[in-house]
Amino acid sequence: MNCSKILVINPGSTSTKIAVYQGCESVFLKTLRHSSEQLAQFENISAQFEFRKETILSELIQADIEIDDFDAIVGRGGLVKPIESGVYEVNEPLKADLRKGVLGEHASNLGGLIADDIAKTIPNARAFIADPVVVDELEDVARVTGHPDMPRRSVFHALNQKAVAKNYAKAIDRKYEDINVIVAHLGGGISVGAHRKGKVIDVNNALDGYGPFSPERAGTLPTGALIDMCFSGKHTYEEMRKLVNGKGGMVAHLGTNQAHEVEAKAVAGDEHNMLILTAMAYQIAKTIGGCATVLKGEVDGIVITGGIAHDKTVIAYIKAMVDWIAPMKVYPGEDEMKALADNALSVLSGEVTCKVYQ
Template identity: 25%
Template sequence: MLTDTILVINCGSSSLKFSLICPQTGETLLNGLAERLSSESAELKYSFQNNKQVTSLPAPFDHQAAIDVLVNILKQHQLVEKVSAVGHRVVHGGEKYALPTRVDEQVKQTIAELAKLAPLHNPANLIGIEACEKAFKHLPQVAIFDTAFHQSMPEKAYIYGLPYSLYQEHCIRRYGFHGTSHYFVASQAAKLVNKPIESCNFISAHLGNGCSVSAVKNGKSVDTTLGLTPVEGVMMGTRSGDVDPGIIFHLINQLGYSAEQVNHLLNKESGLLGVSQLSNDCRELETAMFEQDHAGAKLALEIFCYRIAKAIAGFTASLTELDGIIFTGGIGENSSFVREQVLTQLSLLGVEIDPDKNEATRFGKSGVITTAQSRAAWVIPTNEEWVIAEQTQQILSAE
């Protein structure tokens, strides 16, 4: 049994995901999810030694209640003493945090201040930190920021074509997200090409309900599609991705939308869901397209794949070499159709997909999906929790 583990916490506004991980090996001892928080139907599901359990949460059904139940579960399985620290995923670190950071009062204050840039995420992340501080008073808490990996981007990549004073006075710039995922898969791809990460150049596509494409040059992020918020970039499950900003004024001034309605439309009603008028789930859209010849599903997937291919092709402008293309995330790892459609549109980059390898590389499997003579493309399952555990351990070891 492992004696040195990190408890990884990922808080959403109504959920709390957790894993107990060995930072050296990535082995997961226990993991689970508390969901529907702040409602009477709140429950916590967890898996330990391949046994799955579900338990309801006590009032007030909040994040603290979920953490308290988690502590009891750890005690029940004699795991509390094996936890050496708690690592937290924090979505927005602004420009201040480019590295894992030990949580103190100043760090918490800054996370709260940055909620103006991530109003749906940072407040929930902070709630998780404070709940864990109460439950694990003796343990160090470490924040791992989703934006940190992208802090290496040059100004030409992150400054918008707006008055520069908006950046100087209000921090309006591109930050990028999914940083831990892009960092992890780039590190794994470096092993596949047998080169140090500092010598590697990749384009990484994290494709799920939220999507981003990133250019990695000499192991560092030099560009990414997500911006000030997670709406920019390629089309996603329910988010629009890039649109003409003039559309917003048209919706408000000509069609009578409120600013709140526009925000909801761009974040919750657009993307695959909005175009297909059917679903934001790629699996359902593929089924509808192939089995029902659903026109909306077909169009949504065509737009989705085209914009991903266009983003990958565009990011070659930030590189002088390209070792390969990486697919990760729920769609990137499991949809052989999406990968095929994206790579077919990148023949100018010398990419040729191998249909058999592509079809075989799904459901947690990793590997190359291109032919022997092609520029490489891989499927690499992401493991953001392991990154958080590993980086939490690193900062504590350095101290």
């Protein structure tokens, strides 16, 4: 058994999750909260680098965790250039793009930078990122839209989708690279991907594009009505961006992004809450059906994951619509920390070859 010691770093907008793994076992897990007052002193996310790094190191010291014997530090991958799925060793081109935020600024951009900086202080330690949201394995035909200036982009929950797809493959005694599976990640954003023989050949843009609406995101909208709203003079550019991502979906319909609250009201008899909840489930199932056509009906399984996978009403609705396609397996919640640790461990054990970012 590989007993490598791994530090996992997952920066979010107002928190930083850290974990220590000894081989496959988690021995320490902590969410470090950052107040708005603490973050307000920084001009941008890049400027938070030293603050977040020192907060992590201080927490490890307080927990009596030896820092100088880590074999690897793995950080959440950020908005770098579109890349294939896999584990990437942090190098200079990767660090440059994480600093620039070539596809946007997000706290996850700090993951690889902090991992590299800590690893440099430890003899023989290696720094990695794995399966960032910009993983792009789309087939060319899936990129084409009705206008050449607006091609489809691959932005989705790559880390968790890949992890649960591999878990499903193991559960049916198959290799991920040998099966076709549809994975639906149901969280604040919703992504539904068609995985064919180890590659996500089609997936909706879960950040600001299209697909099912979610607790916070509007998903696919009627284009004409959206254009009219943009030029109505009633909304600023920033407000329209928020309408699509942040104040869309359940927030727009019901004033909340808490799916479990919506389900509780729906089950208690609130007809409008039930309508919105089942409409979301309807759109998820419809997208799963679309992925089944992409895979030409050759589907070995449908996997549902993410926080909303705990919602029995949503799961029952989806199952009733898609059960004819393939067996459906539910992995509620998500475990990004373990997924990151497992990816690092796969490289340290020699099971997987590390990829080079260029």
